[in-house]
Amino acid sequence: MRSAPTTSTPPASARADMASAVAAPAADLPASPLASALVMDAVQRIEAAGPLDDASELQQAFHARRGRAAQVLQRAWLLGERLGLPTELARWRPVGWGVLLVLAALVAFASLGTARAVVGEGRSINAVAAFVSLLGLHFVTLFFWLASLLLSGGQGGGWSLGRMALWLTARLPIDRGPHALALLQSATALLSRQRLLVWLTGAISHGIWTLAFGLMLVVLAFGFAFHAYQLTWETTILSPAFFERFVQVTGALPHLLGFPVPDASAVARMGTVGGQAAAGGGAQSDWAWWLMGCVLLYGLLPRALLAALSLARWRAGTRRQAQVDMADPYVRRIVQRLDALEPPPQVIDPEQRADAPGTTAPVLGPPGAPGSLAVIGFELPPEQPWPVPGLPATPAGSAVPLRLAGSARERQDALAQLAATRPASLLIVVHASSSPDRGTARFVREAARPAGRTALLALGDSDGAADSAGLQRWRQWLNSEGFEAVALQPSAQEATEWIASERPTPASEAAKT
Structure with a gap:
């Protein structure tokens, strides 16, 4: 059965x-x-x-x-x-680091300039005003980042230094490609959908602030170490009790870590002209350490921890495989x-399989009529006219010239047609400027098998004549692939002569009949 x-x-x-x-x-x-x-x-x-x-x-x-x-x-x-x-993406890394460092320096020195921590009139610094100047903008931006994180559910990055850094990285003209803005829009939209934008911009923003506070502490320590500053507080409408309470509350955490904090008497003394004049270097040292401890505990440490958290969430999110909708x-x-590129299904009869025991490989059908011709254009450029001008018309009984764009289905159909017709001559038309590859070698080998003889016509770009470099490349390729029997034709005229050399004359056909 x-x-x-x-x-x-x-x-x-x-x-x-x-x-x-x-x-x-x-x-x-x-x-x-x-x-x-x-x-x-x-x-x-x-x-x-x-x-x-x-x-x-x-x-x-x-x-x-x-x-x-x-x-x-x-x-x-x-x-x-x-x-x-991909080149544009690779450009973002070095440019982004440069933008991050510049923004960190701007934030740090803007805060230091506002606080007049290093230079000031008479080297006198209002300690409470310096605290607000150094940490006030930090508290405001941190509040808005946390509010954006909670209200957006992690989808939006909100306004932040991270958003500004991304915008500057994409728009700076340093080796910028023509599609930099399209890539920036894609990054914003895609990362928002995957709830990663808030962590990316957060890591950048908190990283900038961490660097900024590090620079602040270095400059403060250098200034307090090599200059004599007088840290005081002054007021017109506030009471001394307000400043005493302010210093006690803000100095609680620094004091736990060993930072000296001015006591109530020192705070009260610094609020009077006589007390300021009588205060020694030890009292000024306590005020300096209090200010640096506050910058460290309320500025540098929270930003560093949030930068580490954002970076960890970002890396965990990017490990997920990209999903295609x-x-x-x-x-x-x-x-x-x-x-459409999938090859058509093949009908396999188990009793007729070539690898089944007791069976042999399929045999090709009988050869085609003498003088039959098959012309196939293989991966020609779109501007190449087809059929090729200058080639003779295919004789009666021959297949219509085929033009293959390169799909597997087209190749299989062409090979099936060649196996059915078995032409006496096969002319494969190629583009001389193209570089043959393994796919080309496979097609030529399979197409030449059922044909009586095979030739390649290498066409040029403009007038149809191939240049010497292209012909040399195809000739070397034919030799390297073992296609010594495949003739290489440099022009349509020589291909026509090659076709005519095998085509029988009417007299010889009559003699055979």
Whole structure:
């Protein structure tokens, strides 16, 4: 009893062989899931203005990856490389560090300038005003960051130094690419959807403030160590009790860590002119250590801890694999084009398999008519006219000239037609400026098998004549692949003469009949 035929796709070994011919090199693969997702979103934004020419990238992605989601990401990455998007991402790192350092220095010296911590009239510093100047903006921005984190649910970064740093990094003209703003928009939108923007901008903002407070402490310590300052408090409407309570509350945490804090009597004494004059160096030292302890405990330490927390949350979020929304109409259109590249199912009869015991390999059909001709254009540029001007018309009984764009389905259909007709002469038309690869060698080898003889016509870019460099490249390739029997034709005229050399004359055909 004969078993029922079944349908199947080509075996995995064949798919792997096809993939090796057109797979992208390892350096072209995405560096991280986040980078792949960013590039894909940016490519989608760029293609909103019009689809890109992606025939080659689609082919490479189809053969290099398994699964439609991975193929969609790979296509976007290959297009992004052509547009310079990975290069733009790589530019952000050094430029971003420079922006971060500049913003940290600006914040630090702006606060120090406002507090007049190093230079002041008569080297006299209002200690309470210096405290507010050094830490006031820090408290305000920290409050807004925490409010943004709570109210947005982690989706938005809000206004912050981190947002400003990202904006400056993308817009600075240092080696900026043409699609830098599209990449910035994609980063903002994508990271907001994944609830990562708030942690990225938080890590940047808190990092800037951490560096700023570090610079503040260095400058304060240097100034207090090598200059004599007089730290006082002055008021017109507030009472001495307010300043005593203020110093006690703010100095509680620094005091736990061993920082000296002025007592009530020292605070009261610094509020009078006579007390200021009578105060010795020890009292001034307590005020200096109190101010530096407050900057350390209320400024540097919280920002450093929040920067570490934001960085940890950011890294944990970026470890997640990039997910492709397969329901997106944009993605569905790409998937449909990838589906069209799938080879048609093959009918396999278990009793007639070539590898079954007692069976032999299939035999090709009878040769075609003498003088029959097949012309195939292989991956020619779109501007190349077809059929090729100057070639003779195919004789009666020959197949119509085929033009292959490079898809696996087109190649299989062409090989099936050649196996059925077995032409006496096969002319494969190629582009002389193109570089042949393993896929080209495989097609030529399979196409030449059922033909009586085979030749390659290498066409140039403009007038059809190939240049010497292109001909030399194809000639060396034919020799390296063992295609000594394949003739290389440099022009349509010589290809016509090659075709005519095998075509029988009417007299010889009559004699055979």
